Amino acid sequence: MSGRAHLAPEIVPILELTTDERIEACNLDRWIGYTRAQQIMQQLDQLLLYPRTLRMPNVLIVGQSGNGKSSILERFCHRHPVQVTSTGTPIAPVLHISMPETPDETELWSLILWSLGISHGERAPASIKKREAKSAMTYAGIRVLAIDEFNNLTYAGRRAADLLALIKGLSNDLKISIVAAGTQAAINALNSEPQMKSRFEPAALDRWRLDTDYLRFLASYERFLPLAQPSNLASRELAPVIYGMAGETIGGTVKLLKAAAVKAIQLGREHIDTGVLKSTDFVRKDGWDDVMRRI
Known part of the structure; x- marks a missing residue:
């Protein structure tokens, strides 16, 4: 041995x-818990301990394509899976979705419903889907909505502002935090709505350098x-x-x-x-x- x-x-x-x-x-x-990933993970874990207030804290994990944003988000969701109480009530601390490539309001509500395992009429008006989604999220005890590919908001054109308002309203109404992950374009999307941007704390994934952290990662991965x-x-x-x-x-x-x-x-x-x-x-x-x- x-x-x-x-x-x-x-x-x-x-x-x-x-x-x-x-x-x-x-x-x-x-999963290799390198230094920066562990720091961000601790930051995300703190969101689940935050009391429900009028202005919930949000985090934007941002970095180059292929630099580990989705892996951190998936790991965070994996660490906080859906549980079922003795009475059969589901408790889902984190709900994970990905922003559609061409996002709009009705598709976003459908994604939330499908992620919760809820069948619904996909052609139903956005107002009906919204009511169903918010009710289901409340029932499941969602504390954090995790949104990957947040940079796809830049493809929404004029609808981007409406989608950001939707996300802000969801956070306000349900008292939940938003964790988003995306490339630098995600920052551009938030720039269009300064009030929404002010609600996010950036968690940057810097480009790797040939330094001690990189060597430590290589040694860990070899195992x-x-x-x-x-x-x-x-x-x-x-x-x-x-x-x-x-x-x-x-x-x-x-x-x-x-x-x-x-x-x-x-x-x-x-x-x-x-x-x-x-x-x-x-x-x-x-x-x-x-x-x-x-x-």
Whole structure:
């Protein structure tokens, strides 16, 4: 077992599985509680302890595409699942939805109802859906409405202001907090309604740098890759290569590490080194420019 000290205990048995099963394990999503993610998680947890007041606190998780916003939001929701009391009453602290690509009021109310598992007439007037949604949210004891892809509000055009007013009214009427996640465009959407913007506390996910936090993340992630030998991803040799290939987002790094682990298994190497990294079929986000020049 000492030869497996580089792995988390639950990963060790995976080494005995078939190649296909190990590859599948490589591609699973893993939660790594890096420093900034933990700070934001604590900030979100505090919302559930906040008393119901006239002006509830809201949080906007904002960062580049692929930098972990949705993962933090999903983790927060997973930590506070729906529970059922002894009398059969549901308690749902957090309701999670995603802003539609072309949002409007009636679709947003439908999303809330479907997320609560409530069938309804999708062609019903927005006023009826609103009444049903607010009643259901009250019954379920919702404390936080989590909205992913908040930046899609910029595609709503003139309806964006109405949707922001809808969200503000929902927070005011039900005394719930709003947690939104989106790219920089989410800030632009809020800029159109300064009063609504003032209700949000920004929680920024900065671009990653090749620093101690990044090295710590690499070391933590390595523990979940089912490879029999240590790779020392945080070493002076490999960390700069990984960072140079993956770019400044956590999503790019995770995508590269998954691909490299799969390639290592396929090659029978059982660890990731520079050769394995260079042999992966990986294109970083800004690598599309190079692809365009080659075709």
